[in-house]
Amino acid sequence: MYIIVVGAGKVGYYLAKELLEAPEGHEVLIIELDAAKVERVTQELGDIALRGDGCEAATMEKAGYGRADMVIAVTGDDEDNLVVCQVAKAKFSVPRTVARINNPKNETIFKQLGIDTTVSATAAILAQIEQELPIHGLIQLLGLKGGGLEIVEVKVPQRASVVGKRISELLLPQQSLITLIIDSDGTPRVPSNDTVIRAEDQVIAVTRRETEDALRAVLTNSSSPDATGH
Amino acid sequence: MKVVIMGCGRVGATLATWLDNDGHDVTVIDIRPDAFKRLPAEFKGRRHAGNAIDQDVLARVGLRQADAFVAVTQGDNRNVMATQMAKHLFGVRRTLCRIYDPIREEIYRDLGLETISPTLVGAQLLMDLLDKQPVAGDGETEA
Secondary structure (H helix, E strand, O other): OOEEEOOOOOHHHHHHHHHHHHHOEEEEEEEEOOOHHHHHHHHOOOOOOEOOOOOOHHHHHHHHHHHHEEEEEEEHHHHHHHHHHHHHHHHHOOOEEEOOOOOOOHHHHHHHHHOOEEEOEEEEEEEEHHHHHHHHOEEEEEEOOOOOOEEEEEEEOOOOOOOOHHHHOOOOOOEEEEEEOOOOOOEEEEEOOOOOOOOOOOOEEEEEEEHHHHHHHHHHHHHOOOOOOO | OOEEEOOOHHHHHHHHHHHHOOEEEEEEEEHHHHHHHHOOOHHHHHHOOOOOOOHHHHOOOOOHOEEEEEEOOOOOOHHHHHHHHHHHOOOOEEEEOOOOOOOHHHHHHOOOOEEEEEHHHHHHHHHHHHOOOOOOOOOOOOO
């Protein structure tokens, strides 16, 4: 494949390097405005860098956008990456465009404007954190001053033993109260004694600092729970 | 009408002042608070320091209720991005986008943006002046 990478910062540099080393044997061109960065690429990766503005038509002609299979815009600025990809599509009909975005909220507009793929380090790290949460199990939402009470959130895992049980059947620690349940699709339910716990529910509860672990055990343990008596 | 202007440079500040004088509801956004010095003291509109290619900032200035959005920062790409956000995310009916680079301007006009290239407009004005009043011998310049 002929792949054009726009931006020779750290991301662009290592991306080009990996692409060159890939067994598929890609043809790679890297476009960069800054002369020092162009120099570094040329010295270390060979004659694969073109100095210029990646969204200026003259540079694009010279770079051969017309025959590129893929354009990847990885400068540090979302607006530049957007324009690189939009112009590549509109003027040169590049089949596949990839844009790096810093603000994860820009994903929607980029998609709407026809960018094929967006990559956001911010979003990737966030997703990683969210994935880690179920392992942790319980998040403190709010500490209530004075009373030793706090409001916490617990996500009910798929295999938790509480799944399918009514709240009245749960052996919650003393002074713990389930105040709200949010479905996996985001619908909130105000629980009563008859409310049934479902997998992936987010349970919002009031509890004491000391009974936090016991509460988590009740809601997340997959074996028969024995977290009683607190 | 309610107008949001992105960029408080010479053009942005002048446009904001004119619209304000005509009684319009004007908000100017600029990433550098210093830029608002270009507005006259009696300017009645809002000055908002922030990054206008951030949709949270655009929401905060009430772009959804705006009748028009004008992008006149120094960066063509910033203008292009903000204008498309105003149009597609916030449903602003009238959006105007300044693009210095004539080729990029043509591309985005084809993509449906209402664009203006000061490069072409300026060059054309100068050309017209030269055509209208060709330099003849050692004649004085006339208006």
